[in-house]
Amino acid sequence: QTVVTQEPSFSVSPGGTVTLTCALTSGSVSPSFYPSWYQQTPGQAPRTLIYNTNTRSSGVPDRFSGSILGNKAALTITGAQADDECDYYCVLYMGSGISVFGGGTKLTVL
Amino acid sequence: EMQLLESGGGLVQPGGSLRLSCVGSGFIISYYAMSWVRQAPGTGLEWVSDISSSGDRRHYADSVKGRFTVSRDNSKNTLYLQMDSLRAEDTAVYYCAIVRWTSYYFESWGQGTLVTVAS
Numbered sequence: 001q002t003v004v005t006q007e008p009s010f011s012v013s014p015g016g017t018v019t020l021t022c023a024l025t026s027g028s029v030s031p032s033f034y035p036s037w038y039q040q041t042p043g044q045a046p047r048t049l050i051y052n053t054n055t056r057s058s059g060v061p062d063r064f065s066g067s068i069l070g071n072k073a074a075l076t077i078t079g080a081q082a083d084d085e086c087d088y089y090c091v092l093y094m095g096s097g098i099s100v101f102g103g104g105t106k107l108t109v110l
Numbered sequence: 111e112m113q114l115l116e117s118g119g120g121l122v123q124p125g126g127s128l129r130l131s132c133v134g135s136g137f138i139i140s141y142y143a144m145s146w147v148r149q150a151p152g153t154g155l156e157w158v159s160d161i162s163s164s165g166d167r168r169h170y171a172d173s174v175k176g177r178f179t180v181s182r183d184n185s186k187n188t189l190y191l192q193m194d195s196l197r198a199e200d201t202a203v204y205y206c207a208i209v210r211w212t213s214y215y216f217e218s219w220g221q222g223t224l225v226t227v228a229s
Contacts, residue, residue, distance in 0.1 A: 048215065057217070091214075096169070098169060099145075103154050104154040
């Protein structure tokens with residue numbers, strides 16, 4: 001069974017840049033997996049950041065960008081701010097109506 | 111403004127059933143495919159089920175297939191999730207979401223409803 005993997009945790013300095021990744025245990029991520037990214041603060045509903053690899057959702061600042069880096073999907077945050085400290089999830093579409101979430105990355109800004 | 115409001119969560123015994131509802135406001139739900147996503151306490155998000163705008167196509171995660179049934183009543187602007195044969199591992203906050211099948215992403219989210227399966 002193919003699993004979607006993310007770094008469990010990451011840290012970034014205020015004002016810094018961080019790239020979170022989303023990989024498959026078997027195979028490479030490509031745009032055909034329609035990678036999307038979500039931000040979640042504890043106790044809150046997820047917020048949609050990026051879809052279709054690199055399209056920002058309405059209202060999402062351009063500090064957030066998506067891409068394919070090598071064989072992974074990537075979310076890059078530039079100019080990190082304190083309220084960027086939360087959990088980030090990627091989703092890959094596996095076909096046949098099946099979407100799979102990654103395990104999430106807990107981002108610390110310090 | 112598009113809003114989704116889930117309800118129907120609560121405490122249920124293992125083997126029991128529960129039906130969740132998700133009412134849309136500020137938009138016409140019949141225009142959109144819809145999803146259920148859940149999050150067990152202290153863990154990540156898990157996609158559960160999708161249903162097409164007309165209700166003729168449905169998809170399920172393997173973990174719930176055969177036990178959960180997604181449906182919708184577009185006349186009531188409402189999405190449902192019928193959950194049968196519940197297990198402790200189904201304990202989670204359940205979110206409904208608008209899903210865009212053009213790019214397979216979740217566009218808008220409700221605030222969630224908590225389901226606890228315990229004796």
